[in-house]
Amino acid sequence: MSNIPFTRAEYAERFAQVKGRMAIAGFDLIVCQDPANMGWLTGFDGWSFYVPQCVLVHRDEETPIWFGRAQDAKSAHLTTYLPAKNIVPFSEHLIQHPVGHPYDELAELIRARGWSKARIGVEMDAHYYTARCHAHLTNGLPEAAFSNNGDLVNWARLVKSDAELVLMREAGQICSHAMNRAIEVMRPGVPQYQVIAEIYHAQTIGVPGAGGDYAAICPLMPVGEGTSTPHLTWSDAPLPTSGLAMLEIAGARRRYHAPLTRTIHLGKPPQAITDVAKAVVEGVDAGLAKAKSGNTAAEVEGAWQAVLRKHGLKKESRVGYSIGLAYPPDWGERTVSLRPGDETALQAGMCFHIQSGVWLQDFGVAISESFVVTDTGGERLCDVARELIVID
Amino acid sequence: MSNIPFTRAEYAERFAQVKGRMAIAGFDLIVCQDPANMGWLTGFDGWSFYVPQCVLVHRDEETPIWFGRAQDAKSAHLTTYLPAKNIVPFSEHLIQHPVGHPYDELAELIRARGWSKARIGVEMDAHYYTARCHAHLTNGLPEAAFSNNGDLVNWARLVKSDAELVLMREAGQICSHAMNRAIEVMRPGVPQYQVIAEIYHAQTIGVPGAGGDYAAICPLMPVGEGTSTPHLTWSDAPLPTSGLAMLEIAGARRRYHAPLTRTIHLGKPPQAITDVAKAVVEGVDAGLAKAKSGNTAAEVEGAWQAVLRKHGLKKESRVGYSIGLAYPPDWGERTVSLRPGDETALQAGMCFHIQSGVWLQDFGVAISESFVVTDTGGERLCDVARELIVID
Numbered sequence: 001m002s003n004i005p006f007t008r009a010e011y012a013e014r015f016a017q018v019k020g021r022m023a024i025a026g027f028d029l030i031v032c033q034d035p036a037n038m039g040w041l042t043g044f045d046g047w048s049f050y051v052p053q054c055v056l057v058h059r060d061e062e063t064p065i066w067f068g069r070a071q072d073a074k075s076a077h078l079t080t081y082l083p084a085k086n087i088v089p090f091s092e093h094l095i096q097h098p099v100g101h102p103y104d105e106l107a108e109l110i111r112a113r114g115w116s117k118a119r120i121g122v123e124m125d126a127h128y129y130t131a132r133c134h135a136h137l138t139n140g141l142p143e144a145a146f147s148n149n150g151d152l153v154n155w156a157r158l159v160k161s162d163a164e165l166v167l168m169r170e171a172g173q174i175c176s177h178a179m180n181r182a183i184e185v186m187r188p189g190v191p192q193y194q195v196i197a198e199i200y201h202a203q204t205i206g207v208p209g210a211g212g213d214y215a216a217i218c219p220l221m222p223v224g225e226g227t228s229t230p231h232l233t234w235s236d237a238p239l240p241t242s243g244l245a246m247l248e249i250a251g252a253r254r255r256y257h258a259p260l261t262r263t264i265h266l267g268k269p270p271q272a273i274t275d276v277a278k279a280v281v282e283g284v285d286a287g288l289a290k291a292k293s294g295n296t297a298a299e300v301e302g303a304w305q306a307v308l309r310k311h312g313l314k315k316e317s318r319v320g321y322s323i324g325l326a327y328p329p330d331w332g333e334r335t336v337s338l339r340p341g342d343e344t345a346l347q348a349g350m351c352f353h354i355q356s357g358v359w360l361q362d363f364g365v366a367i368s369e370s371f372v373v374t375d376t377g378g379e380r381l382c383d384v385a386r387e388l389i390v391i392d
Numbered sequence: 393m394s395n396i397p398f399t400r401a402e403y404a405e406r407f408a409q410v411k412g413r414m415a416i417a418g419f420d421l422i423v424c425q426d427p428a429n430m431g432w433l434t435g436f437d438g439w440s441f442y443v444p445q446c447v448l449v450h451r452d453e454e455t456p457i458w459f460g461r462a463q464d465a466k467s468a469h470l471t472t473y474l475p476a477k478n479i480v481p482f483s484e485h486l487i488q489h490p491v492g493h494p495y496d497e498l499a500e501l502i503r504a505r506g507w508s509k510a511r512i513g514v515e516m517d518a519h520y521y522t523a524r525c526h527a528h529l530t531n532g533l534p535e536a537a538f539s540n541n542g543d544l545v546n547w548a549r550l551v552k553s554d555a556e557l558v559l560m561r562e563a564g565q566i567c568s569h570a571m572n573r574a575i576e577v578m579r580p581g582v583p584q585y586q587v588i589a590e591i592y593h594a595q596t597i598g599v600p601g602a603g604g605d606y607a608a609i610c611p612l613m614p615v616g617e618g619t620s621t622p623h624l625t626w627s628d629a630p631l632p633t634s635g636l637a638m639l640e641i642a643g644a645r646r647r648y649h650a651p652l653t654r655t656i657h658l659g660k661p662p663q664a665i666t667d668v669a670k671a672v673v674e675g676v677d678a679g680l681a682k683a684k685s686g687n688t689a690a691e692v693e694g695a696w697q698a699v700l701r702k703h704g705l706k707k708e709s710r711v712g713y714s715i716g717l718a719y720p721p722d723w724g725e726r727t728v729s730l731r732p733g734d735e736t737a738l739q740a741g742m743c744f745h746i747q748s749g750v751w752l753q754d755f756g757v758a759i760s761e762s763f764v765v766t767d768t769g770g771e772r773l774c775d776v777a778r779e780l781i782v783i784d
Contacts, residue, residue: 003627046623047609050519050722071709071751074621092709096517096726098542124524125488127442128721132516132540134523148524150490193596193603200592204585211585211628214610217439229466231438235395236603317463317484328720329520330442334488359463 004043005254006163008081014041015064018057018156028118029058029110030149033133034126035327037153039255042066042082046075049327051095052102052133058115061086067106069095103133107140116141121149127329154335157324159349164256164324165372168351170210171258172370172381175251178202178212179260179384182219182249186391188241188266192221192234199249206253213252216331217259220248227263227364230357242267244363250331251382257323257331258381259353261368264389276358276365277388279311284356284369284386287319287338291352291371291378297342300378304338304356313358320354323370346373351381396435397646398555400473406433407456410449410548420510421450421502422541425525426518427719429545431647434458434474438467441719443487444494444525449545450507453478459498461487495525499532508533513541519721546727549716551741556648556716557764560743562602563650564762564773567643570594570604571652571776574611574641578783580633580658584613584626591641598645605644608723609651612640619655619756622749634659636755642723643774649715649723650773651745653760656781668750668757669780671703676748676761676778679711679730683744683763683770689734692770696730696748705750712746715762738765743773 018041022030032038035049041064042055053068063086066076070089077087088109090102110116122137123129125148138146160168181202186195199219206212222232223245230248239245243266250259265273283304290303301319308314320338323331331353336344338354350373357366367386371378410433414422424430427441433456434447445460455478458468462481469479480501482494502508514529515521517540530538552560573594578587591611598604614624615637622640631637635658642651657665675696682695693711700706712730715723723745728736730746742765749758759778763770 003629045625046621047612047625047721048623050609050724071622074751075624078618078621078624093731095710096713096724096729122523124527125522127522128519129523130517130519131514131521131523131526134526135516191603193598197593197596197604200596201589204589204592206585211583211626212589214625217442218606220439226470229438229470230463231440232467232470233437233439233606234603237395318487321488329439332442332488337488339485359466 004079004081005167006043010161010163011042011081014156015057018153019059021152021156022057022059025121025149025152026119027121027149029056029115030121030152031056031137032123032153033129034123034154036325040157040325041153042080044076045079045255046072048072048075049128054106067109101132101136103136104140107137110141117143119145121147121152123151124148125151125334151334154333157333158322158335159347160324160351165349167253167256168258168324168372168381170207171251171253171256173207173251174203174210174212174253175249175258175260176382176384177207178249178251179247179262182247183264183389186239186245186264189238191236191238192223193236196221196234203249203251210253213254215250215252216257216326216328217250222246225362228359228362230359230364240266244273246364246366255325255327257326258370259323259331259368260370260382260384261355261357261366262384262389263365263367264391266391268392269388269390273363273365274388275311276313277367279308279313280356280358280365280367281386283307284354284367287354287356288369288371288378288380291346291373293346293348293373293375295346297336297338297344297346298340300354301338301340304354308358315358319356320352323351323353348374396471396473397559398435402553402555403433403435403473406548407449410545411451413544413548414449414451414513417513417541417544418511419513419541421448421507422513422544423448423515423529424545425515425521426546428717432549432717433545434472436468437471437647438464440464440467441520446498459501493524493528495528496532499529502533509535511537513539513544515543516540517543517726543726546725549725550714550727551739552716552743557741559645559648560650560716560764560773562599562645563643563648565599565643566595566602566604566645567641567650567652568774568776569599570641570643571639571654574639575656575781578631578637578656581630583628583630584615585628588613588626595641595643602645605646607642607644608649608718608720609642614638617754620751620754622751622756632658636665638756638758647717647719649718650762651715651723651760652762652774652776653747653749653758654776654781655757655759656783658783660784661780661782665755665757666780667703668705669759671700671705672748672750672757672759673778675699676746676759679746679748680761680763680770680772683738683765685738685740685765685767687738689728689730689736689738690732692746693730693732696746700750707750711748712744715743715745740766
């Protein structure tokens with residue numbers, strides 16, 4: 001299929017890398033339900049992750065195995081290079097069945113392949129690997145040795161290939177376009193949904209040569225006191241004549257994400273807010289300067305936090321996380337965090353969102369960047385004015 | 393807060409209903425992680441469901457308890473009527489921690505309230521109640537009696553109140569607006585992302601008096617052979633000069649959803665496709681006529697299937713499911729399915745999406761409706777031309 005985002009060679013390399021990690025960790029088989037892991041391993045794409053489905057990697061197989069709903073098996077044929085024999089549908093009547101479960105048939109498949117005593121690594125922490133998925137799979141394979149694979153594939157995704165970086169950079173351009181469009185239309189009295197409608201439009205149109213994909217998180221736009229908490233969405237209310245609004249959005253290109261946060265003040269901002277914004281931007285710069293290969297994730301956070309401390313501020317939550325291929329509900333990769341204690345050594349090609357923001361009692365200010373690690377520091381993926389944006 | 397979608401009285405009634413169901417099922421405490429259940433019980437809203445969070449209902453408490461990330465606790469204060477003492481944050485360092493987990497602290501909270509030996513019902517099947525959530529919660533409460541609560545709150549949501557039906561009807565209007573807009577812009581040669589951009593814009597702008605909310609599923613638009621599988625998303629490719637496209641989208645109003653599917657043929661359609669479309673619409677009519685209080689979910693499916701059979705067609709998968717309040721990744725409620733064996737008796741106020749479609753080897757045709765059950769049949773929530781839409 002011409003519409004698969006990467007070459008056969010690239011998928012083969014990923015597969016080999018994952019097998020290597022499996023050998024080290026002592027797994028014969030891993031079950032990957034995170035849709036980003038499924039997509040990264042095979043190309044599989046489609047909004048079918050609301051039902052149980054997964055990709056299996058077995059140390060003796062030459063390709064992954066896709067397992068999912070019968071009506072989605074055709075999507076696997078259309079969006080992957082997998083051989084037909086490794087696209088395995090489950091019975092439709094098991095969808096949302098009170099007693100049976102699709103993973104009863106997954107257990108059967110694993111038995112049928114002769115792997116019933118395998119050392120099996122599952123993604124205990126993946127969003128859609130529910131308690132019930134795990135119960136049915138383990139009950140169906142009483143002789144297997146199950147353990148958490150510790151997001152093994154997520155970790156394999158950490159350093160992006162050149163082909164992935166092309167998509168990350170396009171995602172950054174799409175994000176910049178959408179953010180700038182939002183800032184253009186934000187005016188006192190404009191209904192919040194109108195700003196969001198323009199963001200969605202710009203996110204999807206994308207930029208010349210690179211159409212947009214859906215983002216793993218909807219546009220977030222807390223307004224006023226809502227800026228003191230990061231995950232509120234919009235309402236019918238008009239933007240105020242005076243006050244704060246925060247925008248956190250991503251550009252997505254073929255499921256690769258570059259998120260960005262900007263803070264907007266309608267009307268003349270109080271000095272206190274201007275001061276926080278300056279500190280936050282200075283913090284980003286310190287973080288980006290530190291984000292070069294060889295330094296640790298914790299060091300990036302430390303550099304950021306030192307600037308904030310100088311200005312009498314601090315952030316309790318982590319200041320960033322790795323990004324890349326993503327599906328709802330999150331555009332983070334759930335691996336490296338920019339926070340104290342994360343001693344991961346940065347390598348060129350890792351990508352992060354440094355969420356440079358503080359959420360105080362009554363308001364918040366955040367001015368973030370998505371970046372790729374290079375040998376000289378963090379290279380920004382987006383290009384939007386880096387300041388408190390004042391709409392007067 | 394003025395922005396909470398329902399009155400205190402409505403939330404109190406829901407809470408009482410859930411307690412009644414808990415008494416019958418023999419639970420002292422239920423843990424609700426499905427974001428739709430959290431929202432339905434309390435009003436809580438925000439895109440924070442990518443981290444562990446939940447609402448607890450205990451039989452002796454006067455209100456639910458919200459448990460979640462510290463930075464999202466403020467969202468709980470802003471979007472619910474919950475008393476401050478029942479909004480409980482967990483420690484930030486537990487986010488995506490390899491060893492610790494937020495539900496270690498949830499177990500602590502449950503112990504601190506004296507409920508360590510409670511009969512606890514968890515949502516084994518909820519999308520975000522991961523295997524790891526369950527492991528940490530059960531390990532932390534070794535004396536409790538855990539079992540699956542069988543989507544107890546989802547079942548309580550099945551019959552909509554009058555206030556909910558207002559939002560469902562507005563969602564239907566928003567959906568109609570967005571679908572009609574899509575049909576207006578679909579022309580041969582138009583890039584797929586452009587159609588989707590217009591859909592997102594229309595979904596979000598909504599209709600006069602009712603702004604749109606984000607839908608739990610992104611716009612689905614399989615094209616050509618892609619119409620033989622239901623969950624493919626768009627690409628950069630232009631719409632063909634001749635061929636099929638299918639659109640499945642929802643209108644969302646304050647998290648209430650009305651989905652709709654239409655099938656579009658660019659250029660003159662082959663007779664075979666026109667014939668399938670006619671059968672599919674006739675099937676919907678038969679289903680809607682049967683969808684009155686007292687009849688069963690299975691009877692609706694039977695009426696639909698009988699029409700299709702008459703035309704030599706059949707659908708393997710269920711023909712519909714209950715709808716209402718929803719968050720990604722699904723706009724179904726995971727309770728009643730319109731399929732053989734589902735003997736749920738319909739009641740006025742239940743809402744469904746009848747996914748009247750067939751996915752054949754090389755193409756598919758679907759013309760669906762969202763509807764509310766009444767004493768005389770299914771009342772459609774959307775109003776879009778019910779036919780194969782030909783763009784010539």
